[in-house]
Amino acid sequence: MxxxxxxxxxxxxxxALVAAHDGHPEALGAVGEEVWWTAPRPAEGGRRALLRLRPDAPAPVSVLPAPWNVRNRVHEYGGQPWAGAARETGGPLVVFTDAGDQRLYALEPDLDTAPRPLTPVSAVGGGLRWCDPLVLPERGEAWCVLEEFTGDGPGDVRRLLAAVPLDGSAAEDRSAVRELTDDAHRFVTGPRLSPDGTRLAWLVWDHPRMPWDGTELLVAEVDAAGRPGPPRTMLGGPGESVAQVEWAEDGTLLALSDRAGFWQPYRLDPDIGEAVQLCDRREEFAGALWKVGFRWMVPLPHGTLAVLHGLGTARLAVLDPDRGELADAVGPWTEWWPSLAACGERVVGIAAGPERDYEVVALDTATGHCRVLAEHHTDRxxxxxxxxxxxxxxxxxxxxxxxxxxxxxxxxxxxxxxxxxxxxxxxxxxxxxxxxxxxxxxxxxxxxxxxxxxxxxxxxxxxxxxxxxxxxxxxxxxxxxxxxxxxxxxxxxxxxxxxxxxxxxxxxxxxxxxxxxxxxxxxxxxxxxxxxxxxxxxxxxxxxxxxxxxxxxxxxxxxxxxxxxxxxxxxxxxxxxxxxxxxxxxxxxxxxxxxxxxxxxxxxxxxxxxxxxxxxxxxxxxxxxxxxxxxxxxxxxxxxxxxxxxxxxxxxxxxxxxxxxxxxxxxx
CATH class of the missing domain: 3.40.50.1820 (Alpha/Beta hydrolase fold, catalytic domain)
Structure with missing residues (x-):
């Protein structure tokens, strides 16, 4: 030397090398057996592209050319900007938000048609913004978080859950958007619909709290017309932060709460609200909810859960909720982005390590084997x-x-x-x-x-x-x-x-x-x-x-x-x-x-x-x-x-x- x-x-x-590789994949999700995510494009004005990986494809493809920019400004930091649903005919139906006008669009990539606007533009303040959609073709709607400015000031805003028609009837008509909740709370997270469609769960919080200070988990009954009833608080409060909520296949609720000093997984009976801790480790199973739609946990078939956990790190593991036991995924990754998705028996996420860039990685829960699907690390x-x-x-x-x-x-x-x-x-x-x-x-x-x-x-x-x-x-x-x-x-x-x-x-x-x-x-x-x-x-x-x-x-x-x-x-x-x-x-x-x-x-x-x-x-x-x-x-x-x-x-x-x-x- x-x-x-x-x-x-x-x-x-x-x-120039640093700039060319600035940012990393985010907002990963599953559409049937396909895996979709957004990726940065610093050389294209900093836009985020939307990528699609089919099960039999050797590499992902970008489904939207420049200048489409799949990002939103909800809370200014943005939230989950897209979601999709698999269909028996016509290929997947995906909805996404574009950074340019903040509208929600519908995309049918297999039909080779241009994206269709689903929501209008508002000239009031910061306009209309949408995030963390849930695509429901059987209802003909996408249920989302709506951030609606009512004036020019940063505080002139209301937030609620809303249903956007998928037929485009609200593209120029705000009144065609169906409000699912009121704006009684200052902040709301995305909707989570129970497997049978009869219950809706979401999180809320209010000033002066930040979401890591205290949030509440709400549940409402949903009638046959898709109208939620009065919500009930199931978990959380001013001194308890619930970072995520999901539904299990059996109709129980899964939540990540820090009521014991660390964000840990719990199961709740939605009828009585009783919370049972699923893994008593003095570790974090969640993090700060800076973006609506972060997912540190995802339910898997047969009742297990994919979770992220650790102290100062976020490792992927499969949790047996009955025994409280964790089986860690093996690999060189020390950090997983809070964007987990389930594709059948596979858990898919975005992971990196001290010597590896963020990659799209899949864990086969049947074999315990991890492999990189896309965004492969290469030594620059x-x-x-x-x-x-x-x-x-x-x-x-x-x-x-x-x-x-x-x-x-x-x-x-x-x-x-x-x-x-x-x-x-x-x-x-x-x-x-x-x-x-x-x-x-x-x-x-x-x-x-x-x-x-x-x-x-x-x-x-x-x-x-x-x-x-x-x-x-x-x-x-x-x-x-x-x-x-x-x-x-x-x-x-x-x-x-x-x-x-x-x-x-x-x-x-x-x-x-x-x-x-x-x-x-x-x-x-x-x-x-x-x-x-x-x-x-x-x-x-x-x-x-x-x-x-x-x-x-x-x-x-x-x-x-x-x-x-x-x-x-x-x-x-x-x-x-x-x-x-x-x-x-x-x-x-x-x-x-x-x-x-x-x-x-x-x-x-x-x-x-x-x-x-x-x-x-x-x-x-x-x-x-x-x-x-x-x-x-x-x-x-x-x-x-x-x-x-x-x-x-x-x-x-x-x-x-x-x-x-x-x-x-x-x-x-």
């Missing part, structure tokens, strides 16, 4: 350029555990100078109620293959470790997350694994807040030599006062406290109001179409640091929202971040586009 300064190593993992570069992640548990303030994943620099031909340690970037994930999965990530390899380490910190408040760990952040956002990230950084330095004075912090969305809060906190401002802040939240009070979308508009009441009661806390923890403490150079990245963390948030920090002599650059991207999808955006953002570290850590590169940290602005 030759020696070369950390950060200067040549690497085939360039920004020599695996010697990829890091080998190390799951770690660090000790933080008050002796609390901090979970993290350490990705050390790795190169097949180079190592750093003798008796030296590499620079490290601390990554704070978004959410903040979320986590960093233990999977192959070319964006991480972009840095590690150049000699820069990455530490992903699942700070207190993260999912995957039980409700108590998740609730460490209650009232302490901007404190616990900042302390935990700093504790990991300092521990790496103390171990000799990271160079003192050559640490940076980065994050997007809530992680962008943590990064900015860390740069402006007196206890940590001197710890970091640089920071990358992407589509962040920076002015807490402004964000909580109609400064964001409806889903998260009350989120800070739990993370910070009620604004009317602790206004000083909102100001003290806002990076925009303590910018005088920032001394490290930073890059600020922002999508101009972001409605979750609007550009005004970034502009507030820019105004606060103006004239203070802190080197910084602002890159804004037209056409991008909350999170970047276009290949050109991902490339520019990565190269700007690396250019920042080159300056802050003191290494030379001649393969980067110029980044003027003195100018403070670079519009895109």
């Amino acid at each position: 030759s020696h070369a300064p950390y950060g200067s190593w040549p690497s085939p993992v360039d920004a 570069v020599d695996p010697g350029y990829l890091p080998r992640p190390e799951p770690r548990v660090f000790t933080g303030p008050e002796g609390r555990e901090i979970h993290a994943q350490i990705h050390r620099p790795r190169h097949p031909e180079l190592t750093g100078p003798p008796d030296s340690a590499p620079p490290f970037v601390i990554w704070a994930h978004g959410g903040p109620t979320g986590s960093a999965p233990l999977v192959l990530d070319l964006e991480i390899a972009y840095f590690t293959s150049r000699g820069i380490g990455v530490a992903e910190v699942n700070y207190g408040g993260s999912t995957g470790y039980g409700r108590a760990y998740r609730e460490r952040l209650r009232g302490r956002w901007g404190v616990v997350d900042v302390e935990d990230c700093a504790a990991v950084a300092r521990a790496l330095v103390a171990e000799g694994g990271a160079a003192p004075g050559r640490l940076a912090i980065r994050g997007g969305s809530a992680g962008g807040y943590t990064a900015a809060a860390s740069l402006s906190d007196p206890a940590t401002a001197d710890l970091y030599a640089a920071g990358t802040i992407s589509y962040p939240l920076l002015d807490l009070a402004g964000w909580a006062s109609d400064g964001t979308h409806d889903l998260e508009s009350h989120y800070l009441e739990s993370l910070i406290g009620p604004l009317a009661e602790v206004p000083e806390r909102y100001r003290e923890r806002s990076p925009a109001y303590r910018a005088e403490r920032i001394v490290a150079p930073f890059v600020l990245l922002q999508g101009l179409d972001d409605v979750v963390c609007p550009p005004e948030q970034a502009e507030a920090l820019l105004a606060a640091v103006a004239g203070r002599g802190v080197p910084h650059a602002y890159l804004s991207f037209a056409g991008e929202g909350h999170g970047f999808r276009r290949a050109a955006t991902v490339e520019r953002a990565l190269e700007a971040e690396l250019a920042l570290y080159a300056r802050a850590f003191g290494f030379d590169r001649n393969d980067l586009a110029p980044l003027d940290l003195a100018a403070g602005r670079e519009a895109r």
Whole structure:
């Protein structure tokens, strides 16, 4: 191995490669024996394609050409955008939402006809949005979640379950949409119809709760005309989160609830509501319900269940509910996306591992054998350029555990100078109620293959470790997350694994807040030599006062406290109001179409640091929202971040586009 300064190593993992493979398959489902899912297309404006894999086909096909974009904006983050039903003649009938106009469309791919609109366009506010459909050809309807804006404000909205005619009669007529429920609750999940069609189940919650705080499982009787009656609450409440509900073949309910401190599976009798725990493991069988339609559990024939479970991971297993026993699927996958489906005796899902991209994988429950169906992993570069992640548990303030994943620099031909340690970037994930999965990530390899380490910190408040760990952040956002990230950084330095004075912090969305809060906190401002802040939240009070979308508009009441009661806390923890403490150079990245963390948030920090002599650059991207999808955006953002570290850590590169940290602005 030759020696070369950390950060200067040549690497085939360039920004174009990362951008070309940004994102992964999602929204998987079964249509009879066929498997369908959506996949990213960064080079095509960031759209999501809809793919179809027939049982006898060697490869999937895209059923919709560009510019069709199978995605919706329910809750702004979107929900399950499609569903289908197999038919005896004419092939499958699929309904989907398109990102362009947010309408629901019908698609009959075997009839070679163009998609037919099923719902109208509304000019009021955010319009009409649909997600998590249930296709019912025998009823001539698709039952969905409807998000309907009634005004121009982010809170001028109602949500309910609705039935959309499949004949297109509602394509220009909102009144032809049949409302299945009222809008008594602020948020609803998709409909789940019992096997005999006589009962409907769904989940609801209300402000100020988020779905991981408390939800309710409702059940209503459905009459012969398809009209649900008054609902009954079967499970859940303000302090209990029910993340998913399904019907078993025998007509009982299956639910994932955290009433015992972890999301675990339960069976309920819909007549009396008695809940029986099916597997008493102190593990998580679900996660944060950021998107309507996530599925961590799916019923299988013969009464077993396919489930995802683990602590900090999500492994696939088959659960025998009578014995409470799990049989884990065998394979190299450590993380399964919450998008399980059943195809007869097979369980199909989307899985990845530390050395594998997300793939479409099928488990044959009769044999226990797993095989990749599509989206096969291929080594984009020599695996010697990829890091080998190390799951770690660090000790933080008050002796609390901090979970993290350490990705050390790795190169097949180079190592750093003798008796030296590499620079490290601390990554704070978004959410903040979320986590960093233990999977192959070319964006991480972009840095590690150049000699820069990455530490992903699942700070207190993260999912995957039980409700108590998740609730460490209650009232302490901007404190616990900042302390935990700093504790990991300092521990790496103390171990000799990271160079003192050559640490940076980065994050997007809530992680962008943590990064900015860390740069402006007196206890940590001197710890970091640089920071990358992407589509962040920076002015807490402004964000909580109609400064964001409806889903998260009350989120800070739990993370910070009620604004009317602790206004000083909102100001003290806002990076925009303590910018005088920032001394490290930073890059600020922002999508101009972001409605979750609007550009005004970034502009507030820019105004606060103006004239203070802190080197910084602002890159804004037209056409991008909350999170970047276009290949050109991902490339520019990565190269700007690396250019920042080159300056802050003191290494030379001649393969980067110029980044003027003195100018403070670079519009895109």
